[in-house]
Amino acid sequence: INVETDSIPLYIDVNVDGDNFHGEIFRGRFYDREFTLENPAVGRHEVAVEIRNERGEVDVRELNLNVQENNAPEVRVVFPNGGEVLSGISEIRWNAEDPDEDELTISIEYSNNNGQSWNDLFNNIQNDGIEPFNTRNLANGNQYLIRVTARDAINSVSDNSDDVFT
Numbered sequence: 001i002n003v004e005t006d007s008i009p010l011y012i013d014v015n016v017d018g019d020n021f022h023g024e025i026f027r028g029r030f031y032d033r034e035f036t037l038e039n040p041a042v043g044r045h046e047v048a049v050e051i052r053n054e055r056g057e058v059d060v061r062e063l064n065l066n067v068q069e070n071n072a073p074e075v076r077v078v079f080p081n082g083g084e085v086l087s088g089i090s091e092i093r094w095n096a097e098d099p100d101e102d103e104l105t106i107s108i109e110y111s112n113n114n115g116q117s118w119n120d121l122f123n124n125i126q127n128d129g130i131e132p133f134n135t136r137n138l139a140n141g142n143q144y145l146i147r148v149t150a151r152d153a154i155n156s157v158s159d160n161s162d163d164v165f166t
Helices: none
Strands: 011-016 043-052 058-067 072-078 090-096 104-112 117-127 130-134 145-151 155-162
Touching: 072 145, 072 155, 090 104, 090 145, 117 130
Parallel strands: none
Antiparallel strands: 011 043, 043 058, 072 090, 090 130, 104 117, 104 145, 145 155
16 A cells, blocks of 8 residues: 655554444554454455545555454374373374364473473474383373373464373
8 A cells, every 4th residue: 555645644544344443453553564453253354444644645455354263273192191101212192183274283291290280391393193202211100191282373272191190
């Protein structure tokens, strides 16, 4: 959008589906040339942006905006999920998918005190459903849990082992 001006202010009006907002839906300064429509409703929207300077010169741009819902991923710990006895090199297995088919990253934590506190094992790994787990450096105990977190660009969801393992 181009409107030549020697001074501020520029007057900005935005019309979304017939509702005029006069700029209050924007975040940032005009010279950033970036505006954010806060929490638009899911669906198709007609958007018109009108900018005019103090001399009354106007530029208008119209566009169609299609807002889609982003569903949260789903994740489930498969192993260890409770009651297992692990030693040496084992593995952590999980199932994670996204209803919108967004790419997921996985983070895995363990607890040695039945979920009272958590320790990082792996961060931002591929969602391939399996990761080697070296138990040799962990203290013996019978209150271990695994938590797997799946993240898309917007949402994150976690699942814990259903019960403790040793």
